[in-house]
Amino acid sequence: MKRSAVVIGAGLLGTTTSWFLAQRDFDVTVVERRAGPGLETSFANGGLLTPSEADPWNAPGTFGHLLRWLGRENSPLLLRPRALPGMLRWGWRFLRASRPQPHLRSTEATLRLALYSLATLDALDKQLALDYQHLHRGTLKVFRERRGLLDTQRLAERLRPLGLDSRVLDRDAAVALEPLLADAARDLVGAIHYPHDGSGDAYLFTAGLQRHAQAAGVRFQFDTEIDRLQAGARSIQVLHSNRGDIRADVYVLAAGSYSPKLTRPLRLALPIYPVKGYSLTMQAAHGRQLQVPVVDFEQKIVIAPLGDRIRIAGTAEFNGYDTTANTARSTACLQQALALLPKLAGDAAGEGKVTHWTGLRPMTCDGPPILGATPYENLYLNTGHGPLGWTLCAGSAQLVADLVASRSPAVDPQDYSLARFNS
Numbered sequence: 448m449k450r451s452a453v454v455i456g457a458g459l460l461g462t463t464t465s466w467f468l469a470q471r472d473f474d475v476t477v478v479e480r481r482a483g484p485g486l487e488t489s490f491a492n493g494g495l496l497t498p499s500e501a502d503p504w505n506a507p508g509t510f511g512h513l514l515r516w517l518g519r520e521n522s523p524l525l526l527r528p529r530a531l532p533g534m535l536r537w538g539w540r541f542l543r544a545s546r547p548q549p550h551l552r553s554t555e556a557t558l559r560l561a562l563y564s565l566a567t568l569d570a571l572d573k574q575l576a577l578d579y580q581h582l583h584r585g586t587l588k589v590f591r592e593r594r595g596l597l598d599t600q601r602l603a604e605r606l607r608p609l610g611l612d613s614r615v616l617d618r619d620a621a622v623a624l625e626p627l628l629a630d631a632a633r634d635l636v637g638a639i640h641y642p643h644d645g646s647g648d649a650y651l652f653t654a655g656l657q658r659h660a661q662a663a664g665v666r667f668q669f670d671t672e673i674d675r676l677q678a679g680a681r682s683i684q685v686l687h688s689n690r691g692d693i694r695a696d697v698y699v700l701a702a703g704s705y706s707p708k709l710t711r712p713l714r715l716a717l718p719i720y721p722v723k724g725y726s727l728t729m730q731a732a733h734g735r736q737l738q739v740p741v742v743d744f745e746q747k748i749v750i751a752p753l754g755d756r757i758r759i760a761g762t763a764e765f766n767g768y769d770t771t772a773n774t775a776r777s778t779a780c781l782q783q784a785l786a787l788l789p790k791l792a793g794d795a796a797g798e799g800k801v802t803h804w805t806g807l808r809p810m811t812c813d814g815p816p817i818l819g820a821t822p823y824e825n826l827y828l829n830t831g832h833g834p835l836g837w838t839l840c841a842g843s844a845q846l847v848a849d850l851v852a853s854r855s856p857a858v859d860p861q862d863y864s865l866a867r868f869n870s
């Protein structure tokens with residue numbers, strides 16, 4: 448008889464996990480509080496598939512930036528003073544992990560998973576022919592300050608032996624690759640092209656894969672909210688939901704930023720903090736579509752072509768589970784993007800031309816996600832992917848499904864284990 452598995456959450460991570468568990472012959476049910484898949488953080492993210500962004504946000508020196516930006520509405524990273532009491536423990540670990548050695552270790556671990564993930568995504572593309580506007584044109588990271596360019600170049604060289612390809616470009620070569628940069632080119636000191644990065648619409652992917660998973664026998668129970676995981680001494684016994692109790696042989700928690708809320712009553716602390724970000728989506732006028740996704744290094748924003756649309760995303764706000772849309776933050780994002788690509792201003796002008804969105808990145812204190820086993824023998828985790836959940840989803844899901852099925856994963860899971868926080 449097939450073993451049964453329940454996945455909590457139908458975002459990028461839960462949906463991909465359900466697919467790979469079904470492929471390993473599990474009888475799978477996905478439980479999701481929303482009316483469909485991918486409607487929370489996976490809905491309108493930056494769209495980038497970027498092993499090149501493997502370095503976690505707590506790079507050495509972050510503390511200085513945080514202090515400088517404290518309370519400033521238009522800064523790339525905003526720490527609300529009222530959020531401080533709720534994030535002391537996480538924040539302390541975030542800063543501890545920003546020492547050079549731990550930071551490099553986390554970067555390398557994330558890069559290994561990201562490269563595996565993009566290969567897994569390509570294999571899924573071949574198998575399922577999903578249509579999510581997947582581009583393989585790399586990303587172009589642009590710099591206004593030489594120091595940022597040199598530091599990033601140094602890191603890229605260090606990561607090359609692990610498989611991260613990159614090419615430094617001068618201003619003219621950057622404009623040749625992305626002609627829409629021509630107007631702002633005089634402000635740039637150079638760029639780095641990462642040819643193996645990609646882009647695509649994470650929501651279209653999630654919704655498309657959900658349909659395939661359903662066709663393969665996975666049950667999706669929408670509008671169902673898990674209130675509590677009930678545990679015995681060594682295992683989870685039952686999930687209590689607004690629609691009754693749910694039982695299975697194994698459970699995979701993929702509830703994004705809300706995962707720690709579900710494990711806390713079990714005395715299982717997941718060091719994940721919800722980091723708010725914004726995106727804006729607009730229709731690209733004919734002939735004004737980007738050729739290559741652009742990453743603005745100093746402003747920490749990304750601008751990606753998604754079919755006939757353009758997606759701009761960025762900013763990080765530490766403000767607990769607050770999901771209210773702060774238009775000052777998203778408007779700052781838009782203005783920064785238009786300063787870099789002024790030709791897009793026409794596409795953004797006028798009532799209702801731009802759709803604003805906000806989401807909570809489930810961010811671990813050291814960068815990599817938390818994958819695999821817990822002290823409860825039938826509870827597994829696939830959560831904490833922070834700013835890289837789209838990039839990491841396919842690899843993480845395949846890895847977790849392998850662990851649940853007692854197979855050896857293709858990537859060593861140790862660097863992503865919950866146990867790493869005890870050492």
Ligand SMILES: Cc1cc2nc3c(=O)[nH]c(=O)nc-3n(C[C@H](O)[C@H](O)[C@H](O)COP(=O)(O)OP(=O)(O)OC[C@H]3O[C@@H](n4cnc5c(N)ncnc54)[C@H](O)[C@@H]3O)c2cc1C
Nearest residue numbers: 456458459460480488489493495673703724835836837838
């Ligand atoms: C502005 C922004 C830009 C980003 N850009 C990029 C990018 O360019 N590239 C990249 O790789 N990543 C990017 N990310 C990160 C990426 O979007 C996330 O890491 C990813 O979406 C997380 O997916 P998830 O499945 O873990 O969480 P979610 O998508 O939030 O899914 C979790 C699901 O669990 C459900 N759930 C929660 N609690 C319960 C419960 N109690 N009962 C039932 N269901 C529950 C929720 O409803 C939700 O659907 C970005 C994020 C943001 C905010």
